[in-house]
Every structure is written in structure tokens, then in C-alpha cells.
Amino acid sequence: MSRLIRLPLALAAGGLLSLGFAPFDWIWTPFVTLAAIFAAVSVLSSPRAVLATAYAFGLGYAGSGVYWIYHSIADYGGGPLAGGVATGVLVALFALIPTLALAGGWWLGAGDRRRTRLLALPLVWVAIEWVRSWLATGATWLSVGYTQIDTPLAALAPVAGVYGVSLAVVLIAGVLADAIVSPRPQRAGLALGTVALIAAAAWALDDEWTRPVDAPLSVSILQGNIDQARKWDPDERGAILREYLQMSRARLGDDLIIWPETALPVFYRQARQWLDPLAREARAAGSELVLGAPVARGERRYNAVVVAGEPPRYYFKRHLVPFGEYVPFRDIAGGILDFVGTPLGDFTAGRSAAPLTAAGHELGVSICYEVTFGAEVAAALPAADLLLNVSNDAWFGHSSAPWQHLQMARMRALETGREMIRATNTGVSAIIGADGGLRRMGPLFEAAVLTATVQPYQGTTPYGRAGDWPLVGLALAGIGGLLLRRRRR
CATH class of the missing domain: 3.60.110.10 (Carbon-nitrogen hydrolase)
Structure with a gap:
């Protein structure tokens, strides 16, 4: 796919992802848009192309997701000019977060396209969501797990928190991306099996933890x-x-x-x-x-x-x-x-x-x-x-x-x-x-x-006892395993 087509599509996919959040609540958009960007990034061979594609996606995500910063500054701060400048700067900076997640997952996959889609990109995405929750005072806005508050996946939250729900979303997006890139029956079966496994885990964990x-x-x-x-x-x-x-x-x-x-x-x-x-x-x-x-x-x-x-x-x-x-x-x-x-x-x-x-x-x-x-x-x-x-x-x-x-x-x-x-x-x-x-x-x-x-x-709840650490530990362990494999390769 040429750059002239790939970058606008990445920008549009990022913009569409924000529609998964309130007040739109299009709960399917995180799966579709993340699958699309995972698929697009995984098949690229040039670091420059990966960074450009990832940043275009990030700009769409940030621009449609946190545009409201403009109202805060323009209406109650320094006026429209200050609001425009500050919003532009903040959107440009926020776009670096998904860029880092996508580029980091591509690098961690070390050229193995399936591993990149199925493991590296999902694990790094969740790790970056967690890192940005505390880095430079922290920001959790637009973590993809929030989009599933009204779906069965929400049952994961009392156990693993919002990042546990995010991990479920990006793992499903990863197997969908794999099916998109290579639409074979066995890969469609893997996608269906992953969805069924995560749904079964959510069903099993759907409990009344408090009284x-x-x-x-x-x-x-x-x-x-x-x-x-x-x-x-x-x-x-x-x-x-x-x-x-x-x-x-x-x-x-x-x-x-x-x-x-x-x-x-x-x-x-x-x-x-x-x-x-x-x-x-x-x-x-x-x-x-x-x-x-x-x-x-x-x-x-x-x-x-x-x-x-x-x-x-x-x-x-x-x-x-x-x-x-x-x-x-x-x-x-x-x-x-x-x-x-x-x-x-x-x-x-x-x-x-x-x-x-x-x-x-x-x-x-x-x-x-x-x-x-x-x-x-x-x-x-x-x-x-x-x-x-x-x-x-x-x-x-x-x-x-x-x-x-x-x-x-x-x-x-x-x-x-x-x-x-x-x-x-x-x-x-x-x-x-x-x-x-x-x-x-x-x-x-x-x-x-x-x-x-x-x-x-x-x-x-289990989350109330342990917080984010079990889920974060799982994600970091997976990333560590991929790092070791990359070094050997």
C-alpha cells in the first residue's frame, strides 16, 4: 500500500477509535481500528514507514479524543489563540503515546509478522497504557478498556482493572489483524477461539466480590x-x-x-x-x-x-x-x-x-x-x-x-x-x-x-487487593520473553 493511501487511512482509523468511548459508545470500533492498524504496521519493513503510520494513527486518535482541551483554555483561559496553540501542542504530544506503542511492538516482533500481530503489539500497547498512567504525573484518558464498560468484558475489571480489559481488547484485535492479513480458515479459527476463550474467562470471573x-x-x-x-x-x-x-x-x-x-x-x-x-x-x-x-x-x-x-x-x-x-x-x-x-x-x-x-x-x-x-x-x-x-x-x-x-x-x-x-x-x-x-x-x-x-x-475485589501489578507483571513478563527471543535471533 502506498504512503499516500496508508497515512490517511491510519489517520481515519485513529479518529474512529475514539468513537468507542462515551458518549458514542460504538463498542466495536476498538476491535476494528486496532486490528486494522496492527495489520498495517506488522507488514511494514521500514522503521520510517512504521513511525509515520503510527504517528498518523496517533494524531487521529488524539485529535478526536482530546479536542475538548480547546474549550477549557479558549473559554476560561487565555482565549482562542492560546487555546488553539495549546491544543495543537497537546494533541501532537499525545499522539506520541500510540506511536510509541505501535513502533515498540513492531520492533519487539523482530520481523516475525505473526508474532508482532498476536503478541508484541498487544503487550506493548497495554504496557504503554500503564506507563502513561504514572509518567509525568500520569494520564489515563482514552485507555481502550473503558470502551467495554457495558460489555461482558467488563467482568474482568474487578480482577485485573481497566488494563485487564484493555489487554482483552488488544488480544482480540491482534487475532483479527492476523486473519485480515492472511484470511485462511485456521487463522479465522484462531480468532474465534481467542474470542471464545476471553469470553469464557470473563464469564467465569463474573462474580459478586463484595456484599x-x-x-x-x-x-x-x-x-x-x-x-x-x-x-x-x-x-x-x-x-x-x-x-x-x-x-x-x-x-x-x-x-x-x-x-x-x-x-x-x-x-x-x-x-x-x-x-x-x-x-x-x-x-x-x-x-x-x-x-x-x-x-x-x-x-x-x-x-x-x-x-x-x-x-x-x-x-x-x-x-x-x-x-x-x-x-x-x-x-x-x-x-x-x-x-x-x-x-x-x-x-x-x-x-x-x-x-x-x-x-x-x-x-x-x-x-x-x-x-x-x-x-x-x-x-x-x-x-x-x-x-x-x-x-x-x-x-x-x-x-x-x-x-x-x-x-x-x-x-x-x-x-x-x-x-x-x-x-x-x-x-x-x-x-x-x-x-x-x-x-x-x-x-x-x-x-x-x-x-x-x-x-x-x-x-x-481482587483488584482492590493487588491493584494493577498482576496484570502489569503478566504483560512485562511477556515482553521480557519476546526481548530474549529477539536477542537470540
């Missing part, structure tokens, strides 16, 4: 739908606070009343004269008030979840978003980077994953971006019997990002066997079942109060 305990709790999630431009306007602070106070008082009597991430547009101590009386009213009515707020302690600022009361109890966000909640190299760059970061100044990362006690139960808390990291959410187990995620996805506008964020939150509930309360400023607020299913869901970009019950759970 419900105690009575369900009544919950009210307050979705204020506060526009970002209004939120940080000093003249609007009083009105915003009054809106949340009014919504809270209307729900007194519910076990938990939840405000979203940084619902308070001021530091928590500046609003205690209003919040402490509300917390006392809530306690008297049998309710507990849990809210997202910035917290200042000396020179340090934290993005926090607070159980209001006297004294208040805090969870400080541990995994901060670079250039969103703090700016690396600010001291070096000076004012050049002032258009990014939080309006209240750089946040400091918290250290403890300990659950917050509220309404007599232990809440495993994550704030916004943290819910995209499986091991960090699972760190609250086994003590936590419920999960709580607060977020503010207003930055993303009417893009696919809020739906992708919700999809990742669902995977965390499934991995840990815990129900999750998800409270967001503009949506999508939800109650997520311990099986990852959506039990209740609120609207997007509408003010709303989402009421529901949540069921506490006890017990620990």
Missing part, C-alpha cells in the same frame, strides 16, 4: 450549574453561596447532602459563619453536609472535600492537574503562564487516602481528575464502604469530555465493588452501582438536585 451492609442511605446531590465566569466573580460569591444554602435546607432530613468540587467560591474559613449554622441544622435533622471547597492552611492552599461541622473533617486532593491546579515551572517562566492554573493560586497536593466519616459510613473520596486513576481510588479500600467523587466539568463545555469522565468513574466503581456518589457542578452527576451501572443520572448544564439511595458495601 451490601447496613441499610441504604438517602442522598441529595446539589448540581448548582454555576458558570465558570460567574463563579470567580467577587460580586457573585454571596449569591452563589445563598443558592447552595437554599438548596441544602430544602433537603434537610436526607442522610447525605453533597455539594460538588469547589462549590464554595471562597476559602472554607471565609464561609464558616454561614456553613457552621447550616451544619448544626443538618445534624439536628439527621443529615450530614459534605461539600467541595478550597481550604487554606498557612501559605498552602488545598482543593478539598469537607464534612462540615465543629470541627470540620477534610480530604485534600492528592493528584493535582498540572497547569490546571498548579503550574510547573511558574518560578522559571514568571508571568508567561499566568493565564493557566486556578484563580486562587497554586494548590498543594494532599497526602492521605484515608476515607472521610459521614453519616456513620466511610467515604472513599476522589476529586475530579483523581477518579481516572484506579489504584488511587482503590487506596481507600477496604475501609471505605462508599465512594464519593466530586468534580467540576464546566471547563469541558458541551463536548464528549464530561461523558468520558463519567465513564471512567463507572470503571472505578466496578473495579472496587463499591457504589459511587458523583456530584458535579454542571453534570454529569450520578449514582453509580457497584457493578458500574448507572442507577441515577442528572442532566448536563442544568441546575438540579439529584436524589437517590446508595448502598454501602464491604469486602474487597
Whole structure:
């Protein structure tokens, strides 16, 4: 296939792959597109052709998958020019991730095209997904395992996490690629056998790893739908606070009343004269008030979840978003980077994953971006019997990002066997079942109060005990074996 045809097809395949994620949920696209790119890369003999093809695929994947970064910067940061430049740079960098996975798999296959398709490319793809979850503060967005949250393959998640689901996807893509390159009956049989084997493993592992305990709790999630431009306007602070106070008082009597991430547009101590009386009213009515707020302690600022009361109890966000909640190299760059970061100044990362006690139960808390990291959410187990995620996805506008964020939150509930309360400023607020299913869901970009019950759970899934290490160890062992074979060859 000539370069003029191969590169546009690779670009299109990368773009189509992102349609496997929410809100499109075309669950078949990861299998088809990865099979196509595995097949295309495996038959190439030139490193330059491999890199060009892989990067074209990566550009399509990144451009269609994380385009929403533009909204965050253009609408709430430095304007359209800054948004365009920053998005272009980030897409170009993100495209290097699938490039590294595809080129690395091709190199590891050492010229054996079948081995490249069936083992090298799938194993390196999963290894790269895991590496990027921690390298340079980490990013898990667009890991292909998320696309299967509503398929039988999701049963692998409580055992092996999202990367276990990813491995199933890329192994199936590998045998499909083999059948595409050489459509012989025995290779079609291998593809069918692999699919059947993985399906059987998912069926065998489909178990209830955790069990419900105690009575369900009544919950009210307050979705204020506060526009970002209004939120940080000093003249609007009083009105915003009054809106949340009014919504809270209307729900007194519910076990938990939840405000979203940084619902308070001021530091928590500046609003205690209003919040402490509300917390006392809530306690008297049998309710507990849990809210997202910035917290200042000396020179340090934290993005926090607070159980209001006297004294208040805090969870400080541990995994901060670079250039969103703090700016690396600010001291070096000076004012050049002032258009990014939080309006209240750089946040400091918290250290403890300990659950917050509220309404007599232990809440495993994550704030916004943290819910995209499986091991960090699972760190609250086994003590936590419920999960709580607060977020503010207003930055993303009417893009696919809020739906992708919700999809990742669902995977965390499934991995840990815990129900999750998800409270967001503009949506999508939800109650997520311990099986990852959506039990209740609120609207997007509408003010709303989402009421529901949540069921506490006890017990620990295999993933909750061991995290990503068994799956990662398996992938690295396979890569090690291929490396030894390559050296001998």
C-alpha cells in the first residue's frame, strides 16, 4: 500500500477509535481500528514507514479524543489563540503515546509478522497504557478498556482493572489483524477461539466480590450549574453561596447532602459563619453536609472535600492537574503562564487516602481528575464502604469530555465493588452501582438536585487487593520473553 493511501487511512482509523468511548459508545470500533492498524504496521519493513503510520494513527486518535482541551483554555483561559496553540501542542504530544506503542511492538516482533500481530503489539500497547498512567504525573484518558464498560468484558475489571480489559481488547484485535492479513480458515479459527476463550474467562470471573451492609442511605446531590465566569466573580460569591444554602435546607432530613468540587467560591474559613449554622441544622435533622471547597492552611492552599461541622473533617486532593491546579515551572517562566492554573493560586497536593466519616459510613473520596486513576481510588479500600467523587466539568463545555469522565468513574466503581456518589457542578452527576451501572443520572448544564439511595458495601475485589501489578507483571513478563527471543535471533 502506498504512503499516500496508508497515512490517511491510519489517520481515519485513529479518529474512529475514539468513537468507542462515551458518549458514542460504538463498542466495536476498538476491535476494528486496532486490528486494522496492527495489520498495517506488522507488514511494514521500514522503521520510517512504521513511525509515520503510527504517528498518523496517533494524531487521529488524539485529535478526536482530546479536542475538548480547546474549550477549557479558549473559554476560561487565555482565549482562542492560546487555546488553539495549546491544543495543537497537546494533541501532537499525545499522539506520541500510540506511536510509541505501535513502533515498540513492531520492533519487539523482530520481523516475525505473526508474532508482532498476536503478541508484541498487544503487550506493548497495554504496557504503554500503564506507563502513561504514572509518567509525568500520569494520564489515563482514552485507555481502550473503558470502551467495554457495558460489555461482558467488563467482568474482568474487578480482577485485573481497566488494563485487564484493555489487554482483552488488544488480544482480540491482534487475532483479527492476523486473519485480515492472511484470511485462511485456521487463522479465522484462531480468532474465534481467542474470542471464545476471553469470553469464557470473563464469564467465569463474573462474580459478586463484595456484599451490601447496613441499610441504604438517602442522598441529595446539589448540581448548582454555576458558570465558570460567574463563579470567580467577587460580586457573585454571596449569591452563589445563598443558592447552595437554599438548596441544602430544602433537603434537610436526607442522610447525605453533597455539594460538588469547589462549590464554595471562597476559602472554607471565609464561609464558616454561614456553613457552621447550616451544619448544626443538618445534624439536628439527621443529615450530614459534605461539600467541595478550597481550604487554606498557612501559605498552602488545598482543593478539598469537607464534612462540615465543629470541627470540620477534610480530604485534600492528592493528584493535582498540572497547569490546571498548579503550574510547573511558574518560578522559571514568571508571568508567561499566568493565564493557566486556578484563580486562587497554586494548590498543594494532599497526602492521605484515608476515607472521610459521614453519616456513620466511610467515604472513599476522589476529586475530579483523581477518579481516572484506579489504584488511587482503590487506596481507600477496604475501609471505605462508599465512594464519593466530586468534580467540576464546566471547563469541558458541551463536548464528549464530561461523558468520558463519567465513564471512567463507572470503571472505578466496578473495579472496587463499591457504589459511587458523583456530584458535579454542571453534570454529569450520578449514582453509580457497584457493578458500574448507572442507577441515577442528572442532566448536563442544568441546575438540579439529584436524589437517590446508595448502598454501602464491604469486602474487597481482587483488584482492590493487588491493584494493577498482576496484570502489569503478566504483560512485562511477556515482553521480557519476546526481548530474549529477539536477542537470540
